[in-house]
Amino acid sequence: MSSLSSISVADSPEARAIAEEQEHVTMLYTRLDELRDRVRGQLTGQWSQGGGTPQARLQRDVAAHGYAERLARYEAVESGLCFGRLDPRDGGPLRIGRIGIHDTDEPLLVDWRAPAARPFYVATAVTPYGIVRRRHIRTRGRTVVGLDDEVFDATAGNGPLVGEAALIAALDAHRTGRMRDIVETIQAEQDRVIRSAAGGVLVVQGGPGTGKTAVALHRAAYLLYTHREQLSARGVLIVGPNPMFLRYISQVLPSLAETGVLLATPADLFPGVVATRRETAATAEVKGRSDMVDFLIEGVRARQRVPETPVEIVVDRHVLRLDRYDCETPRRRARESGRLHNLARPIFVAGVLDVLAEQVAERIGADPFWNDPLGEDDAPGTPNVLDEADVADIRGDLAGDPGVRAVLDELWPVLTPERFLDDLFATTDRDELRREPGGGWSAADVPLLDEAVELLGEDDSAARARQARDLRRRLDYAQGVLDISAGSKSYEAEDDFEAEIPNVADVIEAGVLAERYADRDVRTAAERAAVDRRWAFGHVIVDEAQELSPMAWRMLMRRCPSRSMTIVGDLAQTGAAGGAGSWGEVLSPYVSDRWRLAALSVSYRTPAEIMAYAGRLLADADPPIELPRPVRSSGAEPRELTGDAAALAAVVAGEPGAGSLAVIVPAGRRAEVAAALPHLGSDLDEPAVLLTVTEAKGLEFDHVVLVDPELIRGESPRGVNDLYVALTRATRSLTVFRVTGGAGCDGGTR
Numbered sequence: 001m002s003s004l005s006s007i008s009v010a011d012s013p014e015a016r017a018i019a020e021e022q023e024h025v026t027m028l029y030t031r032l033d034e035l036r037d038r039v040r041g042q043l044t045g046q047w048s049q050g051g052g053t054p055q056a057r058l059q060r061d062v063a064a065h066g067y068a069e070r071l072a073r074y075e076a077v078e079s080g081l082c083f084g085r086l087d088p089r090d091g092g093p094l095r096i097g098r099i100g101i102h103d104t105d106e107p108l109l110v111d112w113r114a115p116a117a118r119p120f121y122v123a124t125a126v127t128p129y130g131i132v133r134r135r136h137i138r139t140r141g142r143t144v145v146g147l148d149d150e151v152f153d154a155t156a157g158n159g160p161l162v163g164e165a166a167l168i169a170a171l172d173a174h175r176t177g178r179m180r181d182i183v184e185t186i187q188a189e190q191d192r193v194i195r196s197a198a199g200g201v202l203v204v205q206g207g208p209g210t211g212k213t214a215v216a217l218h219r220a221a222y223l224l225y226t227h228r229e230q231l232s233a234r235g236v237l238i239v240g241p242n243p244m245f246l247r248y249i250s251q252v253l254p255s256l257a258e259t260g261v262l263l264a265t266p267a268d269l270f271p272g273v274v275a276t277r278r279e280t281a282a283t284a285e286v287k288g289r290s291d292m293v294d295f296l297i298e299g300v301r302a303r304q305r306v307p308e309t310p311v312e313i314v315v316d317r318h319v320l321r322l323d324r325y326d327c328e329t330p331r332r333r334a335r336e337s338g339r340l341h342n343l344a345r346p347i348f349v350a351g352v353l354d355v356l357a358e359q360v361a362e363r364i365g366a367d368p369f370w371n372d373p374l375g376e377d378d379a380p381g382t383p384n385v386l387d388e389a390d391v392a393d394i395r396g397d398l399a400g401d402p403g404v405r406a407v408l409d410e411l412w413p414v415l416t417p418e419r420f421l422d423d424l425f426a427t428t429d430r431d432e433l434r435r436e437p438g439g440g441w442s443a444a445d446v447p448l449l450d451e452a453v454e455l456l457g458e459d460d461s462a463a464r465a466r467q468a469r470d471l472r473r474r475l476d477y478a479q480g481v482l483d484i485s486a487g488s489k490s491y492e493a494e495d496d497f498e499a500e501i502p503n504v505a506d507v508i509e510a511g512v513l514a515e516r517y518a519d520r521d522v523r524t525a526a527e528r529a530a531v532d533r534r535w536a537f538g539h540v541i542v543d544e545a546q547e548l549s550p551m552a553w554r555m556l557m558r559r560c561p562s563r564s565m566t567i568v569g570d571l572a573q574t575g576a577a578g579g580a581g582s583w584g585e586v587l588s589p590y591v592s593d594r595w596r597l598a599a600l601s602v603s604y605r606t607p608a609e610i611m612a613y614a615g616r617l618l619a620d621a622d623p624p625i626e627l628p629r630p631v632r633s634s635g636a637e638p639r640e641l642t643g644d645a646a647a648l649a650a651v652v653a654g655e656p657g658a659g660s661l662a663v664i665v666p667a668g669r670r671a672e673v674a675a676a677l678p679h680l681g682s683d684l685d686e687p688a689v690l691l692t693v694t695e696a697k698g699l700e701f702d703h704v705v706l707v708d709p710e711l712i713r714g715e716s717p718r719g720v721n722d723l724y725v726a727l728t729r730a731t732r733s734l735t736v737f738r739v740t741g742g743a744g745c746d747g748g749t750r
């Protein structure tokens with residue numbers, strides 16, 4: 001392998017190589033500008049056409065939406081448009097970039113996701129895939145500033161890393177509050193995960209910094225490229241642990257020219273509910289257990305009541321009575337119907353109304369002389385003079401009676417998930433769950449709300465009525481079009497020749513035409529999915545998946561009935577008490593043992609010095625923690641310091657100015673440390689932040705000051721995992737600071 005970097009000597013072979021690449025890169029940007037101009041023109045063309053039929057306007061909206069998306073893609077790839085070159089043994093060079101650009105018959109730039117680009121990520125001297133040279137092209141703006149070449153020749157052994165110089169340069173770069181894409185330096189083991197088949201469940205397990213998140217995001221881009229039609233219709237969902245994490249990763253897919261992916265936390269997955277309520281980890285753990293399903297089922301059954309003591313209802317001066325026996329049969333029938341609670345209610349209501357109607361009919365229709373031989377006609381009649389229609393009228397009156405309705409609502413209420421859960425928590429005898437109604441929802445409530453819908457059923461009569469109205473409107477409109485057209489036909493029919501020409505009404509009927517006028521939704525799948533609880537995604541990616549509770553998994557699996565999923569996590573980093581202990585345990589209820597495991601073993605984040613230090617601090621962990629292999633060293637050993645709050649503040653103030661800094665604290669000391677470091681918030685766009693381990697999960701910083709590691713370890717049953725997370729957030733330097741004094745930091749340095 002040979003390497004060239006930062007070539008500047010004019011007229012050297014290296015300079016000539018740069019000039020050659022510059023020429024190609026310049027040509028590519030010219031093409032990109034042309035493509036943008038063309039799409040901009042098409043977009044303006046759509047907007048400038050006014051008026052027209054509703055159908056024409058809708059078609060214009062759809063077209064404009066498509067052009068706007070394409071333009072956004074072209075805008076997104078400005079930086080690093082072309083970053084690689086492959087020289088095959090046979091044939092001309094291929095340039096690799098963020099999108100594909102073609103001339104009439106030859107590819108000018110090959111999309112990194114295309115099969116032809118694959119050797120760029122996996123070729124080695126031993127398995128060169130027909131490639132003799134791989135070149136990483138470094139650009140600044142539109143200027144080529146350096147090249148890194150690897151020549152595959154059987155006599156020169158290649159190292160395990162692909163494009164080592166480019167990779168190390170990427171890893172050494174300062175971190176900002178936003179994750180960057182790694183498209184230029186994806187490593188072979190990562191590439192295998194990214195390009196793995198879309199179907200089934202793929203679990204990606206790897207230690208901190210092995211690129212799981214990066215790989216998951218590039219896999220999303222790869223799948224969208226490879227299965228564009230299917231996935232842009234059904235959408236891709238990426239689930240991350242908290243909003244801060246989602247903000248951190250939010251730029252990666254747009255920089256890969258992919259939009260339209262929904263990023264959400266599990267707490268975001270119940271449209272209409274914003275989970276802002278705080279609760280203890282212990283309560284959240286209980287709510288996440290799978291036995292909550294039975295708790296909810298029991299709760300629903302308990303709201304399908306029969307009267308303990310007879311209930312009296314006064315209707316038109318008649319006193320009607322309902323007892324336990326009267327209601328048990330309707331309840332049994334409703335339950336046995338197999339319908340969900342709200343949908344079974346009409347069966348219960350019908351049964352109870354029958355009982356009440358019978359009572360009324362007996363009172364007002366009974367014929368006391370029905371079998372009196374001296375009665376009218378001297379012959380036995382019927383015991384009740386009311387016929388079926390009369391009884392049906394009585395039933396109808398009873399159904400509208402407020403007193404009857406109140407009793408029915410009490411016995412078998414229509415329940416929204418919110419009303420049900422509020423009531424359940426207010427009345428439960430489980431202390432850890434009991435709370436007053438109202439006060440909003442917690443993140444752990446969201447899977448319970450979702451589960452509740454599955455038990456209660458959604459009353460979609462309003463939506464169905466709306467659909468019926470829409471269809472009626474479209475039919476009327478279509479019929480109007482046909483009528484006008486038929487009118488013009490009769491006018492035209494005065495001319496015999498014209499009358500031979502078939503009219504629109506001859507070839508299409510109103511229903512079909514109405515379909516054509518159906519509103520076409522111009523929103524992306526992600527936009528539609530965000531407001532639709534029942535949306536089934538084409539692929540779901542779950543990051544930091546080890547943190548999800550069994551109830552959250554149930555909710556997620558509902559969003560992905562096809563089970564086309566990528567699950568990314570590290571069991572050694574599980575912090576949540578209800579989080580995963582093993583992937584098999586998590587997945588077996590849904591896919592049995594039909595899931596694939598891919599392991600990532602190299603840490604691209606944590607330098608060797610910090611990893612070794614973490615190994616020492618975690619040496620007694622049980623089960624033992626297997627640390628990933630660091631890919632580079634920083635030359636800086638971690639520092640251990642002790643002092644009071646003022647000393648901590650001084651250390652933080654003295655941290656290197658360049659790059660990002662995080663102070664990671666035990667949750668129980670957050671307030672104290674925040675008081676000592678009042679200038680630190682948790683906005684990742686700021687150069688320095690103060691975070692708990694839970695908040696820091698999945699993030700990384702150039703420099704980390706870790707406060708009181710022993711406290712972090714002792715704070716929860718999975719404290720050792722939390723400490724592992726905290727120790728592995730830094731890309732450059734780690735300072736461990738133990739605060740002296742009982743209260744630690746009491747704000748003295750304010």
Ligand SMILES: Nc1ncnc2c1ncn2[C@@H]1O[C@H](COP(=O)(O)OP(=O)(O)OP(=O)(O)O)[C@@H](O)[C@H]1O
Binds near residue numbers: 206212605700
């Ligand atoms: N092939 C690569 N080229 C360049 N940078 C990479 C590569 N792989 C990973 N990285 C970088 O390494 C860092 C860690 O990656 P990432 O956050 O995806 O790891 P992770 O496994 O998800 O970590 P954690 O378990 O801590 O969440 C990121 O800055 C990422 O950009």
